[in-house]
Amino acid sequence: MFGLSEVAVILIVVIAVLCAKKLPELARSAGKSARILKAEARATKDEDDPATPRVIPGETVTPGTDEPNGQGTQQPRQ
Incomplete structure (x- = not known):
C-alpha cells in the first residue's frame, strides 16, 4: 500500500499544516x-x-596593606 517514505512525507505535511x-x-x-x-x-x-x-x-592591592592602591597602614607580620 504505502511505503515508509510516503508515510513520512504525509506526516511532515500534516504536522506543518497543524x-x-x-x-x-x-x-x-x-x-x-x-x-x-x-x-x-x-x-x-x-x-x-x-x-x-x-x-x-x-583595584590594585599591594601586599602588606588593607587598602586598595597601596594606601593605608602596614600590617605587622606574625
Whole structure:
C-alpha cells in the first residue's frame, strides 16, 4: 500500500499544516539557541587559550596593606 517514505512525507505535511502558527516561533527560538551555543563555545575556546592574558579590571592591592592602591597602614607580620 504505502511505503515508509510516503508515510513520512504525509506526516511532515500534516504536522506543518497543524502547527503552522508555531513554526516561526520555533525557528526563532532555534536560531537564538544556536547563537547562544556558538557564543559559549567561542568563550570556552578563548578561556583555554593561554597565550592571551586575561585582564580583570579592579583595584590594585599591594601586599602588606588593607587598602586598595597601596594606601593605608602596614600590617605587622606574625
